[in-house]
Amino acid sequence: MSGLVVIGASYAGVQAAISAREAGYAEPIRIVSDEDMLPYQRPPLSKAYLLDGVAEDKLIIRGDKYFADKKIDLVLGEKAIRIDRTGKRVELQNKPALAFDRLVIATGSRARQLPSAAGLQNIFYLRSLADALALKAQLSTAAELVVIGGGFIGLEVAASAAKLGKKVTVIESTRRLIERALSPVLSEFLRDIHKNHNVTIRFSETVTGMTQNGAKAEIHCANGDKLNADLVLVGIGGIPNAEMAADAGISVQNGIMVDAFGVSDHSEVLAAGDCTSHFNALVKRNIRLESVQHAQDQAKSAGSAIAGKQVVYDAIPRFWSDQYDAKLQMVGLSEGHDAHAIRGSIADNKFSVFLFRDGKLVAIDSVNRPGDQLIGRRLIAGGAMLSPAQASDDSFDLKGLAGTLAPE
Amino acid sequence: MPKVTFIEFDDTVHTLDAEAGATMMETALQGGVTSIVAECGGACSCATCHVYVDDAWVSRLAPKSDEEEDQLDSAFDVRPNSRLSCQIKVTEELDGLVLRTPSYQGR
Numbered sequence: 001m002s003g004l005v006v007i008g009a010s011y012a013g014v015q016a017a018i019s020a021r022e023a024g025y026a027e028p029i030r031i032v033s034d035e036d037m038l039p040y041q042r043p044p045l046s047k048a049y050l051l052d053g054v055a056e057d058k059l060i061i062r063g064d065k066y067f068a069d070k071k072i073d074l075v076l077g078e079k080a081i082r083i084d085r086t087g088k089r090v091e092l093q094n095k096p097a098l099a100f101d102r103l104v105i106a107t108g109s110r111a112r113q114l115p116s117a118a119g120l121q122n123i124f125y126l127r128s129l130a131d132a133l134a135l136k137a138q139l140s141t142a143a144e145l146v147v148i149g150g151g152f153i154g155l156e157v158a159a160s161a162a163k164l165g166k167k168v169t170v171i172e173s174t175r176r177l178i179e180r181a182l183s184p185v186l187s188e189f190l191r192d193i194h195k196n197h198n199v200t201i202r203f204s205e206t207v208t209g210m211t212q213n214g215a216k217a218e219i220h221c222a223n224g225d226k227l228n229a230d231l232v233l234v235g236i237g238g239i240p241n242a243e244m245a246a247d248a249g250i251s252v253q254n255g256i257m258v259d260a261f262g263v264s265d266h267s268e269v270l271a272a273g274d275c276t277s278h279f280n281a282l283v284k285r286n287i288r289l290e291s292v293q294h295a296q297d298q299a300k301s302a303g304s305a306i307a308g309k310q311v312v313y314d315a316i317p318r319f320w321s322d323q324y325d326a327k328l329q330m331v332g333l334s335e336g337h338d339a340h341a342i343r344g345s346i347a348d349n350k351f352s353v354f355l356f357r358d359g360k361l362v363a364i365d366s367v368n369r370p371g372d373q374l375i376g377r378r379l380i381a382g383g384a385m386l387s388p389a390q391a392s393d394d395s396f397d398l399k400g401l402a403g404t405l406a407p408e
Numbered sequence: 409m410p411k412v413t414f415i416e417f418d419d420t421v422h423t424l425d426a427e428a429g430a431t432m433m434e435t436a437l438q439g440g441v442t443s444i445v446a447e448c449g450g451a452c453s454c455a456t457c458h459v460y461v462d463d464a465w466v467s468r469l470a471p472k473s474d475e476e477e478d479q480l481d482s483a484f485d486v487r488p489n490s491r492l493s494c495q496i497k498v499t500e501e502l503d504g505l506v507l508r509t510p511s512y513q514g515r
């Protein structure tokens with residue numbers, strides 16, 4: 001037996017391998033990664049890592065010994081360059097090809113590039129530890145920072161840089177922050193906390209071009225303004241690393257298309273994490289998610305499926321972000337919500353926004369109120385009958401209501 | 409090096425060398441304690457590093473911050489001796505500490 005080959009050794013790839021082993025898969029498992037590092041935590045890269053001296057080795061998720069114990073071979077620093085699906089082999093850049101019975105593609109996503117930034121100095125993207133190392137080094141001497149894109153990564157870097165005393169400007173093309181994923185209440189809250197930390201956000205603004213101005217980058221805005229920066233962080237979204245799969249004849253549409261078990265349209269090939277697109281029952285369409293929870297939970301299903309165990313992936317999506325003193329946590333998908341209710345106090349920085357669509361609770365965005373999140377997950381999963389009035393009434397017993405639902 | 413013991417909900421026992429300055433969560437991940445998930449990487453934002461502290465040790469740990477207290481609220485099967493392992497720093501004094509993991513890490 002050739003066993004399992006996994007491409008990508010981050011949250012999804014590692015979890016798929018572990019889950020396969022835990023479900024009893026006894027064949028060889030090899031995980032190929034084009035990074036040299038052992039699997040590491042990415043979320044801190046835009047947060048704590050930029051601020052204090054979080055040592056790189058503290059970011060490592062699981063050590064060598066762990067993989068050895070589980071009989072999982074890591075092939076680090078090696079890029080997979082082609083999938084020979086019919087020949088059941090993955091070709092590597094330098095080493096001999098790896099034969100497989102089953103393949104898991106967990107190649108994640110990469111930062112979308114800004115064409116006008118090509119060839120300039122001091123332009124940074126943030127995806128990997130190598131990116132973060134370079135960013136951190138430049139940040140130590142930079143005084144003026146421009147962040148292009150007011151998404152999570154951009155705003156987290158803006159917050160970290162502001163905390164370090166840098167002058168920060170964020171350029172956002174839409175009229176509010178993280179429009180696609182956040183409720184307007186939360187967008188406004190974020191805008192305000194950034195403002196309170198002297199971060200300038202330019203809304204409805206686009207970058208028309210960039211030039212090198214000595215050691216600085218000059219950013220040309222559509223309204224004619226020019227901004228100078230010692231460091232430009234571009235955070236304009238991610239692109240799934242799915243080209244290799246598409247070239248192998250696997251169905252790809254904004255990500256590798258997988259079913260509820262992480263299986264692609266070719267049963268020997270599975271995929272999980274940022275590189276996939278799956279049908280989500282909450283919004284009743286295919287979506288691609290970029291979060292640790294999604295990567296791990298989807299990979300659990302994929303890994304289990306490889307061992308012959310069917311574990312449906314239907315977890316309610318959740319995400320978090322830290323900016324200044326605000327712990328943001330989100331559960332559910334707020335897309336298309338038509339009503340909302342606030343529980344707690346915005347003035348005290350402790351509140352949750354309950355979001356409803358067609359009278360049903362679909363998502364909760366919380367700031368410094370983690371307690372609402374787990375209950376919320378159960379309420380959303382169980383299709384609880386909750387009204388906006390009840391949600392905003394702090395004396396209404398949400399735990400009690402959650403208790404009446406079948407367990408998740 | 410202090411030694412700490414993790415007993416998983418399925419009774420798997422891991423006695424690990426813990427490095428002073430690291431967190432119990434990091435120690436658990438490195439040592440292969442599978443039922444510590446640590447989705448947020450120690451940011452006190454996920455409660456998937458939940459542990460139960462052996463009774464003899466509860467009062468010997470540094471107390472919980474408000475942040476930890478709040479986040480623990482969102483964990484599954486919280487008990488008086490519940491802690492988030494990412495918020496417990498390893499010190500020499502914790503040699504012999506015993507931590508148990510719940511059957512479900514909020515996931």
Ligand SMILES: Cc1cc2nc3c(=O)[nH]c(=O)nc-3n(C[C@H](O)[C@H](O)[C@H](O)COP(=O)(O)OP(=O)(O)OC[C@H]3O[C@@H](n4cnc5c(N)ncnc54)[C@H](O)[C@@H]3O)c2cc1C
Pocket residue numbers: 007008009010011012013032033034035042043044045046078079080081106107108109126127128153241244272273274275289290291292293295318319320321322
């Ligand atoms: C700065 C930053 C902050 C974030 N903050 C949060 C947060 O607060 N909360 C949250 O939930 N999520 C956050 N995320 C998102 C989260 O990290 C991702 O969703 C998660 O890492 C996805 O895991 P993955 O395994 O699917 O892919 P990735 O983590 O992207 O890993 C894919 C791996 O595959 C490798 N690879 C790709 N192609 C090949 C190839 N051909 N051959 C070999 N190896 C290959 C890549 O180099 C990479 O190591 C953040 C991401 C970043 C970058």
Ligand code: FES
Pocket residue numbers: 433446447448449450451452453454455456457479492493494495
């Ligand atoms: S690792 Fe997330 S709360 Fe401890």
